[in-house]
Amino acid sequence: MTRLTRLLGAAFATGLTASFASAGDFATFTPLGFSEDGKVFAFEEFGQEDGSGFAYSNIFFIDTEKDAYLDGTPFRTRIKEDGASISATRAIAVSEALQLIQDYKLLDHPGWLAAFNPVSEENDDHGRIRYRAHPNLSPVSEITLETFPLKPNPRCADITPDAKGFRLTYRSPEGAAQEIHEDQRLPESRSCPLDYRLGGVMTYAGGGPDGVHVALVHVLSQGFEGPNARWIAVPFRP
Numbered sequence: 001m002t003r004l005t006r007l008l009g010a011a012f013a014t015g016l017t018a019s020f021a022s023a024g025d026f027a028t029f030t031p032l033g034f035s036e037d038g039k040v041f042a043f044e045e046f047g048q049e050d051g052s053g054f055a056y057s058n059i060f061f062i063d064t065e066k067d068a069y070l071d072g073t074p075f076r077t078r079i080k081e082d083g084a085s086i087s088a089t090r091a092i093a094v095s096e097a098l099q100l101i102q103d104y105k106l107l108d109h110p111g112w113l114a115a116f117n118p119v120s121e122e123n124d125d126h127g128r129i130r131y132r133a134h135p136n137l138s139p140v141s142e143i144t145l146e147t148f149p150l151k152p153n154p155r156c157a158d159i160t161p162d163a164k165g166f167r168l169t170y171r172s173p174e175g176a177a178q179e180i181h182e183d184q185r186l187p188e189s190r191s192c193p194l195d196y197r198l199g200g201v202m203t204y205a206g207g208g209p210d211g212v213h214v215a216l217v218h219v220l221s222q223g224f225e226g227p228n229a230r231w232i233a234v235p236f237r238p
Contacts (some may be wrong), residue, residue: 025050026119026229029216032059033106034204038212039064040104041111041202042097045231046090050223055079055086057093061100064212064235067181070100109204111212116200119218119229126197133206133213133238139173141238143180143215145198150183156192159222166196168215172238180215180236194227195220202233212237 027045034041041064046057056078061070077093094101101107115131117123127145132138145166152163165183172178186193200216217232 025223027058027231029118029199029231031111031113031202032101034064034109034111034212035104035106036109038109038204038210040070040106041204041212041214041233041235042101042104042106043231043233044090044093046086046093048086049078050226050228052080053082055084055089057086057090059093059097060233061097061104062214062233062235064214064237067235073097073100111202111204111214112206114201114203114206114213116216117198119197119199119220129198129201131201133203133211138206141173141213142171143198143201144169144171145196145217147196150186152192153186153188153190156222160192160194164193164195166217168217168234170213170215170236170238178236178238181234190219190221190230191228192222193219194222199231210237 025047027047030044032042032044040061042059042061044057044059048055059075061073063070075093075096077089079089112134114133115129117129128142130140130142132140145168147164147166150163150165152160156163163186165186167182168180170178170180197218199218202214202216203211205211213236215234217234219230219232221228
């Protein structure tokens with residue numbers, strides 16, 4: 001067993017013991033790291049679908065300069081068998097993504113999970129996160145999320161007629177505001193979104209002139225037995 005395989009095994013073991021609700025499907029988020037220059041960020045989301053119970057694992061590689069997937073990605077694995085384990089599904093996804101993980105040396109540059117706010121976190125404001133870009137007591141930044149009406153995808157018109165998009169605004173420690181994302185349309189990959197919330201922030205070289213921040217957004221959509229939740233990563237440079 002190589003050192004890389006052992007490291008991947010440890011990284012992907014995170015969350016394996018989590019219990020998944022029988023009604024609704026809330027994907028677990030696992031960051032995989034950054035390339036040395038910060039131009040690539042990768043993460044995995046995994047879980048079990050409501051209704052079918054099929055296990056799935058999706059691994060995303062994001063160009064942080066273009067805010068777009070790398071060519072040939074994401075890697076989406078779904079085992080259509082009753083009782084298929086999450087660990088087996090994740091192993092298949094990792095094997096498909098392994099070459100890119102190695103090419104970009106992602107495990108050597110984990111970055112920093114500067115803030116984390118999953119759907120199970122109970123607070124009064126799901127649309128705002130205040131965080132430090134680095135744990136060295138760097139100044140506090142802020143990201144806010146707002147939702148607004150958008151035309152639903154055709155197949156979702158009867159399910160979520162009041163479809164929503166979202167925008168993100170970053171506020172620097174000095175107070176300057178910068179819009180970092182605003183939906184123009186709803187992509188098919190989001191299915192039938194009901195709502196959004198800020199799920200966390202990743203940073204790399206936080207506080208430096210070439211620092212990369214990644215806003216993590218939880219997308220809540222209509223599932224078979226209840227609400228589902230998936231992850232979107234929005235990279236930006238303050």
